[in-house]
Amino acid sequence: MKRKDYLYGLFLLLLAAGCTRDVVLELPYVPPKLVLNASVTEGQDVSAYLSKSWFLLDSVPDSELEEGTIRVYVNDQLRGTMQQADIPGDSINPKGQFVLPGCRVQAGDRLRLEAEAPDFDPVKGETLIPETVPITGLDTVRFITSEGVNYLQPQMRVYITFSDNPDKRNFYRLIVEKVTEYWKGDSVRISSSYPKAGFYTDYFFNLRYEDPVFQFVASNPTLEQLDASTCRGTFTDDMFNGREYTVKSVFSPIQDSYRGDSITSIVHYDIRLLSISEDYYHYLTVIRNFSITFGDAYQDGLLEPSATYTNVTDGFGVIAGYQVAYWRITMPFGSEPPLITPWDKIWNL
Secondary structure, three states, X not given: OHHHHHHHHHHHHHHHHHOOOOOOOOOOOOOXXXXXXXXXXXXXXXXXXXXXXXXXXXXXXXXXXXXXXXXXXXXXXXXXXXXEOXXXXXXXXXXXXXXXOOOOOOOOOEEEEEEEOOOOOOEEEEEEOOOOOOEEEEXXXXXXXXXXXXXXXXXXXXXXXXEOOOOOOOEEEEEEXXXXXXXXOOEEEEEEEOOOOOOOOOOOOEEEOOOHHHXXXXXXXXXXXXXXXXXXXXXXXXXXXOOEEEEEEEEEOOOOEEEOOOOEEEEEXXXXXXXXXXXXXXXXXXXXXXXXXXXXXXXXXXXXXXXOOOOEEOOEOOEEEEEEEEEEEEOOEEOOOOOOOOXXXXXXX
């Protein structure tokens, strides 16, 4: 029997190998276009990023432009031409940063950017700056779960209350950031971490968007679970238009502040409720769909591939507006010291 099983397995392996084939991918060349991106809010100078698209089959992707121009219009009034804001030696921000010093927008303003560069068709895009939606109340509940991947981890459920404007359809985004101040004598270092951003002290920081407003597909449990982590906190007021609403989410693991003989750590959880433009919402919705598409949902045939989104005419990119309401939770001092601090050698690896 063992020999038979072995031969049968070998036959299946050869059969599977015989069913594969190489496919040569041939795509017609698509000339590059300008890519214009901007995310604008009150209290900050209008800034943008200008680059170019590159062809999928290019051996060396190249998105940088030698030169470019961006004009700024607010409510159809020309406010000026942006200045290049690239910082020499900057390894984080790509080349192509622009800013218009002193130009700031207000709620209700319509912002339009028009960009051009040699050998490219000019492009333009616009967005409406939304109003700030204040957080009117915030409650928390700490608990420990006995199920799932967060087994026995301390968690916190947060309830954020706000009032929705009934005059129009509104779009929102919820963000939670962990900020830790580490003190050693007179020296202070600050560590910041967003959900699933990576290793920051001794844990990965997770945020689960469990409220029904975050769920795009309420009839499919698999997609509901994926939405809870891939929706990027975006939602609309479709379920509560014009009413006061309390949206809830859970983040973990929870860490208390600590005061020791040599190290003091003060832990904050910063809650940000963003009111976002419709363009911002549509862009993040596409990103959410990509997150699911490249996961189990696409492999299991539960979701169709998503198209990209742009509101830039004759080019690519997104011009978006947003406002931020902010609330900070500072954790009480506990007895557990941080496992790793910025002065530990592992931080310098």
